[in-house]
Amino acid sequence: MNVHMSEKIMRPDFQGEFTASILAAAASPDLISFAGGLPNPVSFPVEAMEKATAKVLAENGVQALQYSGTQGLPALRAWIAKRYETMGVYDVTADDIIITNGSQQALAMLGMCMIDPGDKVLVENPTYLVALQSFHMFDPKIIPVQINPDGIDCEKLSETVKANPDAKFIYVIPNFQNPTGLSYTKEVHDKVVEILKGTDILLIEDNPYRELRFAGEATDSFGKELGEQCCMLGTFSKIVAPGMRIGWICVRNKELKAKLLSYKSTADLHTNIFSQLVLAQYLQDNDVDAHIEKTKELYRAKANLMMDCMRKYLPEGVTFTPTEGGMFLWATLPDSITSVDLYRAALAKGVAICPGDPFYEIDRGVHTVRLNYSNSTDEIIEKGMKLLGEACAELLGK
Amino acid sequence: MNVHMSEKIMRPDFQGEFTASILAAAASPDLISFAGGLPNPVSFPVEAMEKATAKVLAENGVQALQYSGTQGLPALRAWIAKRYETMGVYDVTADDIIITNGSQQALAMLGMCMIDPGDKVLVENPTYLVALQSFHMFDPKIIPVQINPDGIDCEKLSETVKANPDAKFIYVIPNFQNPTGLSYTKEVHDKVVEILKGTDILLIEDNPYRELRFAGEATDSFGKELGEQCCMLGTFSKIVAPGMRIGWICVRNKELKAKLLSYKSTADLHTNIFSQLVLAQYLQDNDVDAHIEKTKELYRAKANLMMDCMRKYLPEGVTFTPTEGGMFLWATLPDSITSVDLYRAALAKGVAICPGDPFYEIDRGVHTVRLNYSNSTDEIIEKGMKLLGEACAELLGK
Numbered sequence: 125m126n127v128h129m130s131e132k133i134m135r136p137d138f139q140g141e142f143t144a145s146i147l148a149a150a151a152s153p154d155l156i157s158f159a160g161g162l163p164n165p166v167s168f169p170v171e172a173m174e175k176a177t178a179k180v181l182a183e184n185g186v187q188a189l190q191y192s193g194t195q196g197l198p199a200l201r202a203w204i205a206k207r208y209e210t211m212g213v214y215d216v217t218a219d220d221i222i223i224t225n226g227s228q229q230a231l232a233m234l235g236m237c238m239i240d241p242g243d244k245v246l247v248e249n250p251t252y253l254v255a256l257q258s259f260h261m262f263d264p265k266i267i268p269v270q271i272n273p274d275g276i277d278c279e280k281l282s283e284t285v286k287a288n289p290d291a292k293f294i295y296v297i298p299n300f301q302n303p304t305g306l307s308y309t310k311e312v313h314d315k316v317v318e319i320l321k322g323t324d325i326l327l328i329e330d331n332p333y334r335e336l337r338f339a340g341e342a343t344d345s346f347g348k349e350l351g352e353q354c355c356m357l358g359t360f361s362k363i364v365a366p367g368m369r370i371g372w373i374c375v376r377n378k379e380l381k382a383k384l385l386s387y388k389s390t391a392d393l394h395t396n397i398f399s400q401l402v403l404a405q406y407l408q409d410n411d412v413d414a415h416i417e418k419t420k421e422l423y424r425a426k427a428n429l430m431m432d433c434m435r436k437y438l439p440e441g442v443t444f445t446p447t448e449g450g451m452f453l454w455a456t457l458p459d460s461i462t463s464v465d466l467y468r469a470a471l472a473k474g475v476a477i478c479p480g481d482p483f484y485e486i487d488r489g490v491h492t493v494r495l496n497y498s499n500s501t502d503e504i505i506e507k508g509m510k511l512l513g514e515a516c517a518e519l520l521g522k
Numbered sequence: 523m524n525v526h527m528s529e530k531i532m533r534p535d536f537q538g539e540f541t542a543s544i545l546a547a548a549a550s551p552d553l554i555s556f557a558g559g560l561p562n563p564v565s566f567p568v569e570a571m572e573k574a575t576a577k578v579l580a581e582n583g584v585q586a587l588q589y590s591g592t593q594g595l596p597a598l599r600a601w602i603a604k605r606y607e608t609m610g611v612y613d614v615t616a617d618d619i620i621i622t623n624g625s626q627q628a629l630a631m632l633g634m635c636m637i638d639p640g641d642k643v644l645v646e647n648p649t650y651l652v653a654l655q656s657f658h659m660f661d662p663k664i665i666p667v668q669i670n671p672d673g674i675d676c677e678k679l680s681e682t683v684k685a686n687p688d689a690k691f692i693y694v695i696p697n698f699q700n701p702t703g704l705s706y707t708k709e710v711h712d713k714v715v716e717i718l719k720g721t722d723i724l725l726i727e728d729n730p731y732r733e734l735r736f737a738g739e740a741t742d743s744f745g746k747e748l749g750e751q752c753c754m755l756g757t758f759s760k761i762v763a764p765g766m767r768i769g770w771i772c773v774r775n776k777e778l779k780a781k782l783l784s785y786k787s788t789a790d791l792h793t794n795i796f797s798q799l800v801l802a803q804y805l806q807d808n809d810v811d812a813h814i815e816k817t818k819e820l821y822r823a824k825a826n827l828m829m830d831c832m833r834k835y836l837p838e839g840v841t842f843t844p845t846e847g848g849m850f851l852w853a854t855l856p857d858s859i860t861s862v863d864l865y866r867a868a869l870a871k872g873v874a875i876c877p878g879d880p881f882y883e884i885d886r887g888v889h890t891v892r893l894n895y896s897n898s899t900d901e902i903i904e905k906g907m908k909l910l911g912e913a914c915a916e917l918l919g920k
Contacts, residue, residue, distance in 0.1 A: 125751045125775075126722045128690060130660070133635045133781045140784050162589055170583030177575045185568030189763035191560055225623060225790040232789045236659065237531045258788040261634065262528070292526060324524050353523045365587035367795040377523075383531045386538050390656040391630045392623040396794045397765040 132263060139257045139482040146467070150476035156508035159476040161302065161451060162499040164426075167419040168365050169410065176405035184401055192397040194389045196223025196372070200404040204358065204372055211334070212344025213356075220376050222384055223395045227332060227359040227371035231258040233391070234328060234355065234373070237383045238292045239264045246284060246294035248276055250483030250492070252302045252330065255295055267291065268485045271301065273445045275308030278315040285319055293326040299342060300333035300450025303483045303494040307448070313343040317350060326380075330357045335416055337449035338424035352376040360403060362451070363416050368399040423451065423498055429505050430497040437513030439522055451498040454480075457491040461519045466493060469515040475508045530661060537655045537880040544865070548874035554906035557874040559700065559849060560897040562824075565817040566763050567808065574803035582799055590795040592787045594621025594770070598802040602756065602770055609732070610742025611754075618774050620782055621793045625730060625757040625769035629656040631789070632726060632753065632771070635781045636690045637662045644682060644692035646674055648881030648890070650700045650728065653693055665689070666883045669699065671843045673706030676713040683717055691724035697740060698731035698848025701881045701892035705846070711741040715748060724778075728755045733814055735847035736822035750774040758801060760849070761814050766797040821849065821896055827903050828895040835911030837920055849896040852878075855889040859917045864891060867913035873906045 150159050180188050195201070201218035208216040224230045231254075239245065239262035247255070249268030259266060269284050270277040276296060285291070296316075298308040308316070320327055329346045347354040359371035375381045388394075406412075427447055434444055434455065441458035457466060463479035470477050480492030497505060548557050578586050593599070599616035606614040622628045629652075637643065637660035645653070647666030657664060667682050668675040674694060683689070694714075696706040706714070718725055727744045745752040757769035773779045786792075804810075825845055832842055832853065839856035855864060861877035868875050878890030895903060 125724070127636075127724060127775050127778045128688075128722055129635050129778065129781055130638045130641070132638065133785060137784065140787070165584040165588055168584055168587040170579055170587065173587065174576060174579040174583070177579065178572060181568055181572040181575065185572070186563040186566055187765075189566040189568065189571065189765040190563055191759075191764045225794070228788075229790040237527050238525075240528045240530065243528070254788055254791075261785070261788060290526075324526060326523070326525060361589075365796075366589045367585075367587040369790060369792070369794045377525050380525045380527065383527055386535065387531065387659070389538070390626075390652055390659060391789075392627040392767060393652075394767070396623070396767045396797055398763075398800075399794055399796055402796075 132261060135260070135263070137257065137260065139253045142482045143253060146478065149471060155474055155476050156500070156504055156511070157476040158495045158497070158500065158508060159478040160499060161496055163362055163366060163451070164422060164498050167422060169406065169415060172406055172410050173365070173402065176409060177402045180401045180405050188398045188401045192394050194385050194394045196221065196395060197397065197400040197404055200400050203404065203407050204374070208345065208347070208356070208374065212348045216347070216374055220374050222373045222375065222381070222388065223400060224371045224373060224388070225392070225395050226361060226366070226369040227330060227357040228254060228258070230357045230371060230373040231255050232261070233384050233387055234293070235259050235262045236387050237380065238326070244288050244291040246288070246291050246325070247485065248296055248301065249485065250303055250480060251295065252297060253482040255330070256485060264292070266485045271304060271306055273306055275306065275312030276316060278312060278319065281316065282319050285323060285325065289323060291325050293328050294320070295328045295330065297330045298346070299331055300336065300447065300452070302333070303452060303478070303480065304445070304454040305447040305450050305452040306445060306454070308343050310343050313346070317346065320350065320353065327354045328357065329354055332359045332362050333450035335363050336420055336423060336451070338420045338427070339448040347374065363412065363419070364403065364406065368396070368403060370395065370399060370403055420449070423449070426497040426500070426502070426505060427453070429502055430495065430509065433506060433509035437510045439513065439517045439520055441520065442516060451496055453495045453497060455493050455495060457493065457516070458520065459491060462489045462491060463493045464489070465519055466516060469519050470512050473511040473515050475511045475515070477512065530659060533658070533661070535655065535658065537651045540880045541651060544876065547869060553872055553874050554898070554902055554909070555874040556893040556895070556898065556906060557876040558897060559894055561760055561764060561849070562820060562896050565820060567804065567813060570804055570808050571763070571800065574807060575800045578799045578803050586796045586799045588795070590792050592783050592792045594619065594793055595795065595798040595802055598798050601802065601805050602772070606743065606745070606754070606772065610746040614745070614772055618772050620771045620773065620779070620786065621798060622769045622771060622786070623790070623793050624759060624764070624767040625728060625755040626652060626656070628755045628769060628771045629653050630659070631782050631785055632691070633657050633660045634785050635778065636724070642686050642689040644686070644689050644723070645883065646694055646699065647883065648701055648878060649693065650695060651880040653728070654883060662690070664883045669702060669704055671704055673704065673710030674714060676710060676717065679714065680717050683721060683723065687721060689723050691726050692718070693726045693728065695728045696744070697729055698734065698845065698850070700731070701850060701876070701878065702852040703845040703848050703850045704843060704852070706741050708741050711744070715744065718748065718751065725752045726755065727752055730757045730760050731848035733761050734818055734821060734849070736818045736825070737846040745772065745774070761810065761817070762801065762804065766794070766801060768793065768797060768801055821847070824895045824898070824900070824903060825851070827900055828893065828907065831904060831907035835907050837911065837915045837918055839918065840914060849894055851893045851895060853891050853893060855891065855914070856918065857889060859889070860887045861889060861891045862887070863917055864914060867917050868910050871909040871913050873909045873913070875910065
């Protein structure tokens with residue numbers, strides 16, 4: 125038979141196809157890989173999770189295995205609501221939180237609830253590639269706005285907002301953005317608030333890496349100033365563990381919240397309650413801040429090592445912006461080599477990197493690469509960066 | 523601000539609104555409820571799950587907490603593939619299976635991959651209300667085909683297929699259908715195969731209740747005869763536990779499988795790997811067939827009791843089709859009372875039932891009600907059915 129699939133799923137998917145081809149080539153376990161975005165497993169609280177699980181099954185075994193509510197476990201939502209105080213937002217309640225299957229699901233839910241074909245959506249340029257993929261499912265017109273070392277380009281944002289007051293939302297990652305590792309300064313943060321206030325453009329703040337700051341000071345969440353004009357997305361993937369797929373949307377607009385819940389109930393009824401209970405128990409019985417501190421120390425050392433290696437091994441002409449947290453570094457190559465050139469040359473030497481291309485809505489053949497430092501041993505970082513430097517130098521004919 | 527949501531999410535949602543109003547009224551814990559669709563928690567293998575979890579975290583703690591593949595855990599997929607042998611399908615491999623967040627997510631994934639606005643979709647009339655809701659998100663033209671005590675009406679199906687050869691798919695629940703509790707006979711099964719063979723209409727077989735047959739004999743899966751023309755949906759929710767949200771799609775058409783995986787990767791990256799590992803460990807270390815036997819004995823007794831009570835307490839003119847498995851009974855009221863009349867009258871007596879209306883795409887003010895027997899004690903079934911009988915008799919003026 126011929127399966128006649130939907131037009132929307134048959135549209136070209138540059139991000140998906142590009143990434144699939146990269147991942148297929150980079151799948152060998154013998155490769156040194158800076159291409160992925162995995163947390164370091166030594167940071168996973170396996171023993172504490174085992175204790176939490178035993179407690180949950182002993183005390184709430186039936187609840188953990190039965191169907192449950194679409195919005196998510198109240199105790200877990202209350203913990204998340206309280207956590208917003210550390211981000212400068214004091215009026216969040218458990219009722220504002222929807223538990224999702226990782227914050228990735230939040231993107232799909234917001235896409236469904238906000239985007240009709242042709243609707244305008246603003247994003248940072250470059251931005252998280254799976255956010256682009258996810259929004260593309262709903263066929264919007266995506267308008268990228270340049271991101272600078274201090275955050276989104278406010279002049280360009282201001283122009284774009286004036287020219288597109290009917291844009292549905294702007295999607296931003298203000299802390300240690302994926303892919304660039306860049307963060308918004310307080311100044312840029314305040315200007316963004318000024319530009320968006322009074323418009324009907326929703327700000328979607330994706331914030332998976334904010335808690336992983338090992339230097340400098342973080343800006344508060346946009347929800348502080350923008351209130352219900354801001355949806356705040358979060359996840360336990362980077363601070364506890366990604367395998368349980370537990371993230372959230374903090375949504376304070378009541379109409380939008382009702383529709384997000386209605387859609388989630390048709391999309392999968394509810395998020396795994398077994399894991400929600402285990403996670404809530406883990407958070408109750410353990411000092412998660414102490415746990416995060418340890419992870420930050422680990423990542424700080426790895427980031428510093430990788431930056432040292434970049435200075436030491438990468439040839440002149442390759443630049444990068446030092447980072448103060450998160451999981452990625454972002455390098456810019458000289459005009460004479462594209463990131464795909466370097467990807468190929470590095471792969472030949474046994475090192476996988478992530479070319480910048482799929483993080484852009486429009487630009488292709490770019491000169492930027494994303495390097496992940498969180499998930500490699502120190503030895504591997506040293507060895508891999510040296511090989512990457514050699515690949516780079518050969519391409520530059522040095 | 524005004525949040526400008528998508529047109530598709532703002533469309534009227536009869537199923538969602540009707541169900542929400544019923545659930546709100548029926549939420550009191552003091553009510554006797556036959557309205558829901560929960561498995562009986564005494565059937566949950568809490569202790570075995572605790573042992574499985576301890577083993578997984580001790581042996582594969584890091585894997586359980588790290589990101590993992592979109593398609594799902596290979597060992598779990600292999601178990602599911604093998605299980606199809608009990609349904610007459612011998613050529614399923616682990617590679618044909620995609621693990622989903624309950625089979626509910628499979629519906630959303632198939633809706634996304636198959637339906638553009640206006641596309642034709644065939645369903646049984648009545649059918650699972652959240653399937654209707656899920657498909658509605660993609661704005662199809664849904665064409666309902668009557669279901670009879672022996673399965674879908676083949677004469678009507680044949681006419682409908684002839685008149686709509688461009689239909690994208692037909693969605694069926696061949697065993698103990700939700701809401702009607704009805705199953706397809708072998709004769710109807712074979713006729714459906716005959717009608718669909720040679721067309722480009724995909725058959726989506728949703729089969730959550732097949733393993734819960736306590737009398738009679740089940741038909742094989744449609745995948746036996748229809749091969750890649752059939753997507754088979756399944757779930758562990760009714761045979762092990764729903765709280766973990768683990769279901770699957772068995773899809774043997776390679777193009778469709780690639781698109782389903784691509785969409786799932788943008789929708790939530792992957793299903794909770796912690797629960798997948800625990801479930802796979804549980805299945806390896808326990809005799810799930812013996813477990814299912816116990817659940818069936820439990821449900822058989824409850825179904826028989828409820829049927830006895832229906833004969834004893836419901837006034838003449840109320841009919842039902844005896845069931846041989848699953849979780850539901852389906853009663854038809856005399857023409858003079860609608861199911862919503864009975865819902866209100868029963869609620870006043872402290873009993874919640876589920877009116878038939880939201881299970882129909884078109885019909886309203888119907889005379890059918892769904893009664894769940896799996897999740898009540900014997901005392902509650904007896905007491906509740908007596909009250910329901912009284913409510914019914916009063917409405918009939920008897």
